[in-house]
Amino acid sequence: xxxxxxxxxxxxxxxxxxxxxxxxxxxxxxxxxxxxxxxxxxxxxxxxxxxxxxxxxxxxxxxxxxxxxxxxxxxxxxxxxxxxxxxxxxxxxxxxxxxxx
Amino acid sequence: xxxxxxxxxxxxxxxxxxxxxxxxxxxxxxxxxxxxxxxxxxxxxxxxxxxxxxxxxxxxxxxxxxxxxxxxxxxxxxxxxxxxxxxxxxxxxxxxxxxxxxxxxxxxxxxxxxxxxxxxxxxxxxxxxxxxxxxxxxxxxxxxxxxxxxxxxxxxxxxxxxxxxxxxxxxxxxxxxxxxxxxxxxxxxxxxxxxxxxxxxxxxxxxxxxxxxxxxxxxxxxxxxxxxxxxxxxxxxx
Numbered sequence: 001x002x003x004x005x006x007x008x009x010x011x012x013x014x015x016x017x018x019x020x021x022x023x024x025x026x027x028x029x030x031x032x033x034x035x036x037x038x039x040x041x042x043x044x045x046x047x048x049x050x051x052x053x054x055x056x057x058x059x060x061x062x063x064x065x066x067x068x069x070x071x072x073x074x075x076x077x078x079x080x081x082x083x084x085x086x087x088x089x090x091x092x093x094x095x096x097x098x099x100x101x
Numbered sequence: 102x103x104x105x106x107x108x109x110x111x112x113x114x115x116x117x118x119x120x121x122x123x124x125x126x127x128x129x130x131x132x133x134x135x136x137x138x139x140x141x142x143x144x145x146x147x148x149x150x151x152x153x154x155x156x157x158x159x160x161x162x163x164x165x166x167x168x169x170x171x172x173x174x175x176x177x178x179x180x181x182x183x184x185x186x187x188x189x190x191x192x193x194x195x196x197x198x199x200x201x202x203x204x205x206x207x208x209x210x211x212x213x214x215x216x217x218x219x220x221x222x223x224x225x226x227x228x229x230x231x232x233x234x235x236x237x238x239x240x241x242x243x244x245x246x247x248x249x250x251x252x253x254x255x256x257x258x259x260x261x262x263x264x265x266x267x268x269x270x271x272x273x274x275x276x277x278x279x280x281x282x283x284x285x286x287x288x289x290x291x292x293x294x295x296x297x298x299x300x301x302x303x304x305x306x307x308x309x310x311x312x313x314x315x316x317x318x319x320x321x322x323x324x325x326x327x328x329x330x331x332x333x334x335x336x337x338x339x
Binding site: 076 | 158159166205206207
C-alpha cells in the first residue's frame with residue numbers, strides 16, 4: 001500500500017444500531033421530544049458519526065481500507081451497522097505535483 | 102499457581118484483584134502492564150475492571166488492540182485460563198474471546214450496588230467449587246453492562262451451557278427488578294465454548310471478606326485455584 005498518491009478525501013462514517021438492538025438513549029430522547037410536544041415522533045435511534053481523512057492511490061483502495069477500519073474497530077458488527085460517504089473528492093498535493101512534473 | 106493481573110491505562114480494579122489474590126487467598130500474583138510481553142507460564146490471567154482508554158468509542162474497543170492482547174488471545178487458544186471482570190469482560194467480548202457484547206445499561210444509569218447471582222453451571226474452572234443453583238451476593242458498578250447477543254448466539258450459549266451466572270433476587274428467582282442493567286436473559290457472566298475464558302460484570306474481588314458486605318466472591322477465585330491445582334497435576338499449559 002502506498003500513501004499520499006492522489007485520492008485525498010474525507011470519509012463520513014455513520015454507525016447505527018442494528019434493528020432489534022435495545023437503544024435506551026434513543027428511547028430517552030424520544031420521550032423527551034414527546035414531552036416537548038412533538039407527538040408526531042415515532043421512534044428515535046442514536047448512532048455515531050465519524051470523519052476520517054485519508055490519502056490513497058485510488059477510490060477503490062480507500063473504500064476497501066475504510067470498510068476494514070469499520071469492521072475491525074469503528075463498529076461492532078454484533079450490534080452495529082455502518083455506511084460511509086465521501087466528501088469533497090479532490091486531487092491531493094501529491095497527485096498535483098505528479099501532474100505538474 | 103501463578104496469576105497475572107493485566108493493567109491497561111484506565112484499569113482501576115487491578116489493585117483490588119491483586120490484594121484479594123495475594124492477601125486473602127495467599128496466591129502468587131503479579132501485574133502485567135499492557136505494553137509488556139506476556140510470559141507464557143501464568144496459570145490464570147485476570148483482566149480487571151476500570152475504564153480502559155476512557156471507554157472511548159465503545160467500552161473495551163480500544164484496549165482490545167493493546168499489545169498484550171495478542172498474547173492473551175494466543176494464551177487462551179492454548180487453553181490458558183482467562184477471567185475478565187467488568188471492563189475486562191467488555192474487552193474479552195470486543196476481542197472476540199467471548200460471544201456477545203456489553204451495551205449501555207437499559208436505565209441509562211450507572212449502577213453501583215450489591216446484586217444476587219445464581220450459579221448456573223459448575224463444570225468450569227471458574228465455578229467448580231460452587232453448587233448449581235447457589236446464590237452469591239456481589240457488587241456491580243458499571244454503566245455499560247447490558248449483555249446482548251443475537252438470537253442464534255444466545256441459543257448456542259444456552260445449548261452449550263455457557264451462561265454461568267444470572268441476575269436473580271435473594272431467593273434465586275429472575276425478575277426485571279433483580280436485573281440491574283437490562284441484560285438479555287438476565288445474563289451476568291458467560292464462558293467460551295472451550296470453558297477456559299470467562300467474563301462477568303459483577304466484582305468478585307470486591308466481595309472477599311465479610312467486612313466488605315460479602316465474601317461470596319471467594320467462590321470464584323477458590324474455584325480457579327482448585328482447578329489450577331488439578332491442572333498442575335497434569336501438564337502445565339504452554
